[in-house]
Amino acid sequence: MLSRFKYLIPLLACIIFIAAFSSCGVPKNFQNAVYLKDSVTDSERMVLQKPVVIMPGDRLNINITAINKEAADAFNITQGIATQGVQGYLVDAAGNIQMLQLGTVPVAGLAPAQLQQRLQKQLDDYIKGSVVTVNIANFKVMVMGEVGSPGTLQVPDGKMNILQAITQSGDLTLYAKRDNILVIREQDGKREFGRVDISSNKIFMSPYYNLQQNDVIYVEPDKAKFINNDAFLNRNVRYLGLAMTVLSAALLIVNIINR
Template sequence: MNKNSFYLLLLVSILFTSCIPLNDLVYLQDKGATGTKSNIAVVEAKPYRLQTNDVLSVNIKAIDPKLVAIFNTTDAATGTGKSESALYFDGFTVDDHGNIRMPVLGEINVIGYTLEEVRIKIEKQLLEEYFKSGANIFVTVKLAGFRYTINGEVGSTGTKTLFQQQVNIMEAIANSGDITITGNRKAVTIIRQSPTGVEMHDIDLTDVNVIKSPYYYLQPNDYIYVKPLKQKTWGTGKTGIESIGTIITILSLATTTYLLLKL
């Protein structure tokens, strides 16, 4: 093999290894390559169990609003929407002992409970201690926004809050400006706080079977980290055109240096 062939082979190798393959960029691919439509059994998201520092929005209603006004925070009975900051300051934060402190009702233990279980617990206490069933008490308990944190190779990093009951990983990424072209979609790390400790798991967003993963649906306070692809550290370019441009620049620099040294 002569020198020209060697250099040509080297350039072609650099070109192909530095480019990011299409398969690394496309979400939810059918990697079974069956060519037929596959039915996926979606894993139902487990109900979230409350943890310390969660903020709850509790609203108590009745036929006569005056009867329950004392149980609500200042703006809870107005029927108007609240901003994220208002929910934080007017909501009920789960303290280190797992309790929330409500007007009149006092401290209520909610750690490890689901939102539905907390609603039933508050409603039961109201009916046992303050009201009769004829008062038609209506209690709603919600998280003050679905909060998660995302970092790494995405368009917009930081802590995000979505006002909906369930959020999956695809929605979270879409609300963060999508994964950049140099982000590793095959190894997205989710860090989750659980009653038994911290769980860490990698999921492959390029595989359609990720929908079956218990980590496909997020839980409040999840941390998402998108690692960079190795092509980012090489700096040779993300596409074929960029790689060719880099190679031409290197060759031009090498040629110029060689000619200057010969003078």
């Protein structure tokens, strides 16, 4: 008689397990996982964004070329001591860099393109027809919160917008709060906090659309995450109680049969 019931307990356990997890379902906030809900007008595409500017602590890659290669190489001999694997001219606390022959060069507050123009004018006394390129070697942003791969992003060319940063961080999770993303920025010695709604085309008009070096992006979780987590926990507690009841009943039946 007992052999009839030897598979009873495992079978009941499997049934309870399937019932418990088959109702987990898919999060109900799929409708919120959208970007740029409204159409983008030409005027909004033309909004000028604040350019990235050089700040103290930056490392600058400055490359000088000219027809007279030897003359240009005299300015490319060294770019300072590498820090954390990043080499380049270090912008000191006063906002200056030190260059061969040119001496102290003020750079803080300038966009890389502006510094290029200034250096080309200064170099005219030494090199004819010089071409200067400048970029921020240690440009980076940090992405935290409800994204696929939180972490720090290195930006070699010094250009990144918030959509690119989110994409390179594995995109937003289903629980991300898309209409209130926080951008933390340090500027002129002060910390400022901006909010961005990437579900709207108004994002292109935001001063936080184009990122500055050392920006921190924090994506908050939506309330649905906490609601779903609580519901999942409560549901599993109920099923656990049910499982214990069924197993107790099964053991009781087996004991009665064995008597």
